[in-house]
Amino acid sequence: MNISRRDLLKSTSAGFGYVAFAGLTAANARRGLATDAGVAVGESQNPLAAKQPHFPARAKRVIFLCMQGGPSHVDTFDYKPRLALDHGKRGLYGGSLLKSPWQFRQHGDSGLWISDLFSNVAEHADDMCLLRSMHCDQPVHPGAMTQMHTGTAQFVRPSLGAWTLYGLGTENDSLPGFVSLSPPSGSSRNYGSAFLPAIYGGTKVGRGSRFAQGMASQETVPDIKNPNLSDRQQRTQLDFIQALNRDKAKRQPDHPGVEGVIESYELAFRMQSAMPELMDTSDESSQTLAMYGADGGPTATFGKQCLLARRFAEAGVRFIEVTHGNWDQHVRLSADHQARAEACDKPIAGLLADLKQRDLLKDTLVIWGGEFGRTPSGQNGDGRNHNNKGYTIWMAGGGVKGGMSYGATDEHGFEAVENKCHVHDWHATILHLLGLDHEQLTYRYAGRDFRLTDVYGDVAHDIIA
Structure with missing residues (x-):
């Protein structure tokens, strides 16, 4: 031999x-490739190939509008009339209660109470399900943000987007299945794949102000093009490298990493033309740009990101995250929360309207929320502190009941007291809407099976249409 x-x-x-x-x-x-992810062994060698869910799905894709910094639930989507009545009194954990500077009004046939901060989003009240009893374990930004994305703050684990892509694959083999537009600052764990194969990690696209410089720019996707080689030269070079990779795969058929490299190289080559073309919005009408607020002013940056999210969703990307912030107002709550809402209210309303008119909202799960909320008690005069004991996240489309309020915090908004929904329960519910059983979606690593929800999580069946 x-x-x-x-x-x-x-x-x-x-x-x-x-x-x-x-x-x-x-x-x-x-x-x-086994039944954990809903596909038979040997069905496809492409790890990103579309897979059948565990059971009929209500949502095919997710758009997650991540509000970094912790927006105040008692100033946005959790109406607390008692807070206004008790303004100035001592709060449950000290400090003086601070009433909201904004009025709440009822909207839609459902009569959901929503703050004037989100007057445009409120027009879609009958499509929204307000989860008003969220809570998590971490009172600080990095830990809470990581738990919101991965289920834990202590260990390196795959993100929600990575688990979704692993379970369902993607519907477009020329685009990444998981895109993070202007991803959260801090740890890449928030869009990473951890011990899942790297192909399931999120593709980072742009960062904040870059979008304001024009979405057709190739700068929004780092290193998307090789400036020194033509497409034909790159294809020739790639064919040679892939021939070496395939030869190695024949010699070592039990080494899956080789197949992963082959697939990632091919995807990267296809993305060179597909991504810039998809991100070029010159074919969008002036009416569409105006609907998103992407035509200028304070809404331009987030409006462009939301428009891109719709384009990615329409093109078959499975999980799209768009980050907006900073909502961390320990001071200047009135001015800075107003500014943050002004920048994203119209774009989010435009996204919901656009998805609905294109008949995409019914199977697109749109999620809005931050890593935690803020205290009913004031801080530094006109500010609020962190609150992980009770806050609001809302969802729309993708099989959730519209015009619904689920769960509740106490009369001032300090903590969840009714139908409490932990981050693990929220993750389990999202996966359920995607047709995935959170207890079956597992990956064996270091000698045991791991899942997004660890050993926890109950699906909130009451919010499912």
């Missing part, structure tokens, strides 16, 4: 480690 010097050294110096790694990754690959 012929054996190369490389293989001899590998087997003698690191043989046991290599064999263990190959065995683990091969098992992971087989599991990844």
Whole structure:
């Protein structure tokens, strides 16, 4: 038998480690193609191929509008008339209660109470389900943000978007299945794949003000083009590299990493033309740009991001996250919450209207929310502190009941007291709407099965239409 010097050294110096790694990754690959993710073994060699859900799905895709910094629930979507009556009195945990500077009004046939901060979004009240009993374990931004995205703040775990892509695959083989537009500042764990294969991680696109400079710019996707080679030259170069990769795959058929490299190279090549074309909005009408507020003013940046989210969703991207912030107002609540809402209220309303008129809202789950809320008690005069004990996240479309308020905080808004919904329950419910059983969607790593919700999570069936 012929054996190369490389293989001899590998087997003698690191043989046991290599064999263990190959065995683990091969098992992971087989599991990844097994019924956990809803697809038969051997059905496809493409890890991003579309997979059947565990049961009929209500939503096909997710658009997550992440409000970084913790928007105040008692000033936006959690109406607390008692807070106004008790303004100035001592709060439950100290400090003086601070009434909201904004009026709440009832909207739609459902009569949902929504603050004037979101007067445009309020026009879609009958499509919205307000989860007013959210709570999480972390009172600080980094931990709460990571728990919101991965289910834990302590360990490195795959993000919600990565789990979604792993479970369902994507519907467009020329685009990434998970896109993070202007991702949250801080840890890349919020859109990462952790121990899942890297192909399931989010593709980072742009950062804040870059969008205001024109979405057709290739700068919004780092290194999307090779400036030194033509497409034909790149194809020739890639064909040579892939021939080497395929030869290695034949020699080592149980090494799934090779197949992953082959697929990622091909996806990257296809993305060179598909991504810039999709992000070029010159074909959008002036009416559409105006509906999103993407035609100028304080709404331009987030309006463009929301418009891109719709374009990605329409093109078959499975999970799109758009980040907006900063909502962390320990001071200057009146001025800064007003400014944040002014920048995103019209774009979000435009997104909901556009999805609805294109008949996409019914199977697109739109989510709005931050990592936690803020205290009913004031801080520094005109500000509020962090509050992870009770806050609001809303969802629309994708099989949720519209015009509904689910759960409640106490009379001042300090903590969830009715139909409490932990982050694990929220994750379980999102996966359920996508047709995925959160207890079955697992990945074997380091000797045990992992899932997004760990050993927790109950689906909030009452909010499902």
